[in-house]
Amino acid sequence: MTLALVAMSHSPLLELSQPPAELAADVETAFDAARKFIVEYDPELVVVFGPDHYNGFFYELMPQFCVGLAATSIGDFGSTPGPLDVPREVAQGLAQAALDSGIDLAVSLRMEVDHGMVQPLEILFGGLTTVPTVPFFINSVAPPFTPVHRVRALGEALGRYLSGLDKRVLLIGSGGLSHEPPVPTLETAPAHVVEGLIAGRNPTAEATAKRRANVIDAARRFAAGEGNLKALHPSWDGTFLDQLAANDLDAIDGYTNDSIKELGGQSGQEIRNWIAAYAALSTVGPYDMTYRYYRPIPEFIAGFSVTTALPRSAD
Numbered sequence: 217m218t219l220a221l222v223a224m225s226h227s228p229l230l231e232l233s234q235p236p237a238e239l240a241a242d243v244e245t246a247f248d249a250a251r252k253f254i255v256e257y258d259p260e261l262v263v264v265f266g267p268d269h270y271n272g273f274f275y276e277l278m279p280q281f282c283v284g285l286a287a288t289s290i291g292d293f294g295s296t297p298g299p300l301d302v303p304r305e306v307a308q309g310l311a312q313a314a315l316d317s318g319i320d321l322a323v324s325l326r327m328e329v330d331h332g333m334v335q336p337l338e339i340l341f342g343g344l345t346t347v348p349t350v351p352f353f354i355n356s357v358a359p360p361f362t363p364v365h366r367v368r369a370l371g372e373a374l375g376r377y378l379s380g381l382d383k384r385v386l387l388i389g390s391g392g393l394s395h396e397p398p399v400p401t402l403e404t405a406p407a408h409v410v411e412g413l414i415a416g417r418n419p420t421a422e423a424t425a426k427r428r429a430n431v432i433d434a435a436r437r438f439a440a441g442e443g444n445l446k447a448l449h450p451s452w453d454g455t456f457l458d459q460l461a462a463n464d465l466d467a468i469d470g471y472t473n474d475s476i477k478e479l480g481g482q483s484g485q486e487i488r489n490w491i492a493a494y495a496a497l498s499t500v501g502p503y504d505m506t507y508r509y510y511r512p513i514p515e516f517i518a519g520f521s522v523t524t525a526l527p528r529s530a531d
Contacts (some may be wrong), residue, residue, distance in 0.1 A: 219379055220257045221497045221525040222250050222388035223460075223490045226266075226335040227516040229435050231294030232428065235515045246509035246522040247339050253507065253524040254340055259386035262341075262349040263307065263378065263496075264333050265371075265489040266390040267356035269399065272328030275414040281319065283311045284327030284351040285346055289344060293295040293428065295334040301345040306381070310350060312358075313377035319370045327351060328417075332486075336390045356391060356486040358413070364476075365469045367488045371495025379500050389493030391486025393453040393519035394512075396446035398434045403489060439514040446468060448512040452479045453519040456487060460494050460523070461505040480519075494525070500529040 225245075229235075237244075271290050284300070285307045292295025311323050333351050337344050351506070352374075355361060378385045400409045412419070419427075437443035459467045468491060476484045497503050507524040 218527065219375065219385050219387060219497050219500055220253075220259065221387045221389070221493050221503075222253065222336070222340065222523070223427070223493055224250065224336055224339075224522045225392055225516075225518050226332055226390050227518050227520070228293035228331055228337065228431055229516040231331075232432050233343060233435055233515055235513075239513065242511065243513070243520065249507050249509070250522050250524055251340055254386065257386065258300040258384060259347055260383040261303065261385045262347050262388060263310070263352060263374070263385060264388040264390060265352045265354055265492045266329070266333035266335060266336070267486050268330055268332060268353055268411055269357055270416055271330035273353060273355070273358070274416055275358060275402070278358050278493060279353070280355045280357060281314070281321035282324055282327065283307050283321060284324050284329070284353070286325050287327040287329050287351045289334045290328050290330055292424075293329045293431075295331040295346055298344055300329070300351060301348050302350055303348045304486055306348075307350045310352070310374055310377055310402060311340040314373045317369065317373035319366070319373055321370075327353065329353075332390055336388050338430060340388070344476060354488045354493070356488050357483065361473045361485060363473070364471045364488070364491060367491045368465055368469060368495040371492035374492070374497050375496030375499030378496065381468060387493040387496050389490035391489045392480070392484060393456060393487060393521055394449040394480040395483050395518040396481030397483055397517045398430055398445065401482070403492035423488075435515060435517050438517055445517065446481045448514065448519045449479055449481070450510075450512045450519060452520065453510060453512070457508060457521060457523070460490065461508065463498065463502050465491070465495060465498060497527070499526055500527045504528050
């Protein structure tokens, strides 16, 4: 029937930190706007594009794209654990649509998703099973990365399929914008940490607690202007949002993997999830960004944004 979109940042610090009251209220205002948009749209199906942070996908086998035919939240960083309500027939249709368009991808009957996909479902819907949801993993953390134009092509293939369904479909892009949290890399991590990046499923309680403490401490120091994390980049974030609002996906095609890392930080690659969602929406014609919130938030180690969008009215 039609498509609608919400794209939003996520952060483990939403669950773990206690930001100033003004900041918390400001972000909650943005979430309220997105929730109101969703209530008015009343989606029958959700497709969420999101990353993973070495919780469900590891270097033992790291796809660029993977659709969950069934999925479970691991419940990291205070997010809700448990199964998602995945409509398998739709998920399989999405996989076939991508393949038919020349986009190779993986499928999973045991996808494990983390806060990168779960937070939007919790924040926007209050839980994991309110609306049938297809989770779509886009590698945004573990180099090497596919070129950005392939992410757009993926989104367009999926959008063409979804727009042919007799359903109101909500696209969610989760991640970004500019940020570089303390995520280890193969090049710099010690051997025992590298092994966790390769095959780190089911970490011990001690390892989980250490990871949480590291993130909290890094955010505290970053907000205080200390530490060595890469600075947020509001002008880069703003240009990206302007290009999305202008329906200028051609300009975004020109982004390179290296430029994203240099300007947006190591985890700025998460804009891929926004690109896929907006590309899918673009298949039904020009769209309007109906709401836009942005604020650089050191307390969350993120250039933090929430947007909504709808196909442009024919009026």
